[in-house]
Amino acid sequence: MGKTNSRDRIKNEINAGSMADIAFLLLIFFLVTTTIAEDRGVLVKLPPWSNEPPDTQKMNTRNVYSVLVNADNQLLVRGEPVDIEDLRENTKVFIMNPQRLDNMAEKPTKAIISLKNDRGTEYTTYLQVYNELKAAYNELRDEEAEKTHGIKFEFLDSDQRKAIRAKIPLVISEAEPTNFGEEN
Amino acid sequence: MAKFNKKRSKAEPEVSTASLPDIIFMLLFFFMVVTVLRDSERKVDVVTPNASELTKLVKKSLVNYVYIGRPKDAYKTTYGTKPRIQLGDKIADLSDIPLFLEKHKAKLAENEKEQITSSLRIDGSVTMGIVSDVKLALRKANQLKINYSAKPPVK
Numbered sequence: 264m265g266k267t268n269s270r271d272r273i274k275n276e277i278n279a280g281s282m283a284d285i286a287f288l289l290l291i292f293f294l295v296t297t298t299i300a301e302d303r304g305v306l307v308k309l310p311p312w313s314n315e316p317p318d319t320q321k322m323n324t325r326n327v328y329s330v331l332v333n334a335d336n337q338l339l340v341r342g343e344p345v346d347i348e349d350l351r352e353n354t355k356v357f358i359m360n361p362q363r364l365d366n367m368a369e370k371p372t373k374a375i376i377s378l379k380n381d382r383g384t385e386y387t388t389y390l391q392v393y394n395e396l397k398a399a400y401n402e403l404r405d406e407e408a409e410k411t412h413g414i415k416f417e418f419l420d421s422d423q424r425k426a427i428r429a430k431i432p433l434v435i436s437e438a439e440p441t442n443f444g445e446e447n
Numbered sequence: 448m449a450k451f452n453k454k455r456s457k458a459e460p461e462v463s464t465a466s467l468p469d470i471i472f473m474l475l476f477f478f479m480v481v482t483v484l485r486d487s488e489r490k491v492d493v494v495t496p497n498a499s500e501l502t503k504l505v506k507k508s509l510v511n512y513v514y515i516g517r518p519k520d521a522y523k524t525t526y527g528t529k530p531r532i533q534l535g536d537k538i539a540d541l542s543d544i545p546l547f548l549e550k551h552k553a554k555l556a557e558n559e560k561e562q563i564t565s566s567l568r569i570d571g572s573v574t575m576g577i578v579s580d581v582k583l584a585l586r587k588a589n590q591l592k593i594n595y596s597a598k599p600p601v602k
Contacts, residue, residue: 280464286471293478302510302566304495304596306502312586334574382576386569387496389578390595394498401500445576 305394310436325366326373328357332392334383334444347391354399358431371403376435383444393435400433407431490526491516491533496571498597509562510594511551513544515577516570530573532581544584568596 330350331339338345345353358374360367368374376396380389401416407427408416416427493516504510514533518526522538531538534547552560565585569578585593 282468283471286468286475290471290475290478293475293482297478297482302504302596303501303599304566304594305498305500306594309582309586309591309593311589311591380575382574382579384575386573386575386578387571389575390496390498390597394500397500440575440579445574
């Protein structure tokens, strides 16, 4: 014990060189196990459940844009077969009705998209259709925002957003699916 | 010049590595924070479709996950080949959904309860039958905010 003279004491440090190695090891462990939060998806608000059947009488047919998807993943829009690529443009024209046609929405606030699918429809197709309909609305809101404020919808503040949402409300109503082609 | 050529400068100065652990630790903490350890084993195969109108789910604690897909090979003998629902870490039936939602709700504060989102991770090849049933069950349980999990479009 008496041996520790002042010269020895200088050398008595813990070697921190391996610290980096340990930290590296932990780092690599977390690098490997990490799935960086990437939960993204199409946000949907479902209507509240009620036992009474909704009354569909008061709706004017010119304001309803009916989209049917059958068990073979084919689209029928207002009685006519349509390709999914054209759905977005057609929907936008229907909502805005730039030429003031008789058979399209009176104004955007009155437009209703009615989506109906079969229990045998593939989920991919359903989501694609829903995505296209939502995209139509998002593009319209973007255009409206560009026109009134000069910037895109997502950069507006909450009041401005609310105003545009009121102008172009997103109404996608989903009917009970039919059951013709369910098989799994 | 002679001034700088002293004998002492020959002992080469080394780059101090003492701060290296600190830097690594910083990285380490970053990854520790962003990591979400897989909390449940996936028993069904899920490959979500692509979509362009995506919303990010920010607060993980306010999200509950419902998986729908065909059971993985290892579980085919027990659960069959038809699409099934997975809640948490076990395969469940439609009737288990209300309890599952209630359990998740119980962990949250009162003011957070209306912000709960159900993230539906559904395999692209599943047909809408089971999806509609789940949607109806969620509506009946008054869980109206849902998010169809999807991948960004491939360019």
